[in-house]
Amino acid sequence: MACALETLCGQAYRAQQYRKVGIHTYTAIFCLILVCFPLSLLWLYMGRLLVFIGQDPLISHEAVHIPLCWALVFKFELENIGGALAISISNWLNAIFLALYMWYSPACAKTRVPVATELFQGIGEFFRFAIPSAVMICLEWWSFEVLILLSGLLPHPELETSVLSVCLNTISTLYAIPYGLGAAASTRVSNELGAGNPQASRVAVYAAIALEALNTLIVSGILFASRHVFGYVYSNEKEVVDSVTSMAPLDCMSVILDGLQGVLQGVARGSGWQHIGAYVNLGAFYLVGIPAAATLAFWLQLKGIGLWVGIQSGSLTQNILLAIVTSCVNWEEQTVNTELH
Template identity: 30%
Template sequence: MARAAVSRSKNWSGECKNLWRVAGPVILASVFQFLIAFVTAAFVGHIGKVELAAVSIVNGVIEGLAFGLLLGMGSALETLCGQAVGAGQLQMLGVYMQRSWIICLATSLALLPLYLFASPILRLLWQSADISAASGRYARWCVPQLFAYAVNFPIQKFYQAQSRVWVMTAISGAVLAAHALLNWLVVARLGRGMVGAAVVGDVSWWLLNAAQFVYLVGGSFPEAWTGFSRKAFASLGGFVKLSIASAVMLCLEMWYYTAVLILVGCLKNPEIQVGAISICMNYQLWTLMVALGFNAAVSVRVSNELGANHPKAAKFSVVVATTTSAAIGLILTAVALAARKQMPRLFTGDGAVVKETAKLGYLLAATIFLNSIQPVLSGVAIGAGWQSLVAFVNIGCYYLVGLPLAAVLGFKLKLNATGIWVGVLIGTVLQTVILFVILARTKWQKEAMLAEERIRVWGGNVELPETRETRPSENIDAPV
């Protein structure tokens, strides 16, 4: 009995190390990249309420739609590259990434009108004339960022699948420092306003891409990157299908909170309501970076282990990642509750916005805790290739339950932003419960067989399961 307990403890410790080896750098890189938008909002917020609301709307609605779609398209690489790494098929990773670049850049072209016509689009969504006009002007100057996302997401998934994330973290930190300095110079000192802030964001995102690409072609991936290849244009149809499934799954999650901003913008006194909820969402997204680190880590671990035909190790990784992320979420929830009256002052000195933001502090804390669990479950889905299934779950929970409830509570019952957020939380709780049920019913040996077939279809020559060498992590003596 004692020996079994020691064995389980060692296995838990070993899996924690495996997860943190990816999650730690990804959390830092995610925080650094998120802070690019955070710094922009902080500088613009001190210009005025309309400017803060405009930048928040563009970040949350226009860029949120594009960001979610392109991130989802790029996330197909998490399934394919992760499982290919587990099966030892490194030679396909560079080709997969190039296919994803082609698809994401084409998607960016299709999304271009969203940026060019942001102002009339927002007016159609019942946003105020002042905010819509300012948002449209800001969005047009953010077009280069749209194409920067298309390049950035595939290369990051390429790095993550091989657990090569520290260089991504270092580059992101350096770019964030440059971004803050440029904002201070251009926005605060030279007074170039929202346009200056948008140009600084463009420069920062393309600087990030340039540094990552230099590292890619510098010889650090001799097996996975052998240069540009015509193979990138082969089998694009099938690759598009998997990319769309990934995009739909992630977009339905990210656009859920975009819809909240749209609903809040339809309330009375939209400048105050939008400003308050956008500040809360900025903090929520900040804490979400921790869960997104575990999202990436568990996706890598599950896809690697399924690709290597280690179903028990994949299942154990899910247990460790979910438990660890939830524990950290409890700490962040407590911090949010303690600081709910002080945190709005970083963004604005307007007393009405500060008061409204503080009122939403309890809902922010509940959201932070839920979001410490839900992204980890989504990471499992990406690693295992369940994107289509989770997309249907998201449609039901978010768009057939959560948003209708939010509209009823916010408008019909006149609970305003509070009611809208409560409805959204109910949808998230339902989605999380359903994902737990799906996990409990999963047959992991079958998932490993599906992973092997997926690699064969996409061009790798995989050994049969019985000929593979079993790694120590597969012999896990744990109650999973």
């Protein structure tokens, strides 16, 4: 939902409407705090919910916790709870440091405004971009979570879940790079649209895609070259490591597809097309990816590999649709629409 600010703040800043940037930020903070309450209740009962839908009780219990962090897990012997606590503390520190930076940094001086009742006036506009943003992102990530749930229904669910979790954690970690490039593309595109520069917006898109193509070649090459030892980062069990090695080529393909869609979704956020991205992800993952994954895994008996190949067919569909949308954009018309907004 916070991705709505990439559209609102980016365009307002380049249009030199600095006060609106600050107000949009306060509006987002207020709205997201409200959203956190029902989400917290959901996490509180997540273990019971997973057992209710048929997952292995041991796996369901572990799914509530974030991966282990050394200091609290080993030093203080808090195990899984220590890992979750460490992540929570890190998130709070991150929020505090960012708030201090925004409040005291000279770079934010123009957009620093006192809290005012104006923030309530922008709630409707914020949710107009925030809800499609959340749907766009959540539909994609939830499809991978559905994949993990489906793996729990396969024979030997501990092995299948472990291997797919390794694959998911790997591409999630590597996705940080294209997500950063997508955020940069979003900022550049929204800035140039706000300034009325359609040609610069077009160039920003091409530059981001070119940079991501280079990143994809490097990252996927390193991942493939280290495929025989990479599994030991996550597990010492040879069966898991061997399965991870066999999945490495598919992981490399995932890196390529994730890289391109990360940039294209950044362009969508900067341009205010979150609703289009939501429709694309709905069709790509829930009409193509998940049905294909279930068919390959259960009907054709390909198990975990079938699940991963199926969901990547959804990613391929997503990339094709986003590329078509981006290539058909009239940037001059998009600039006019931004100015009217």
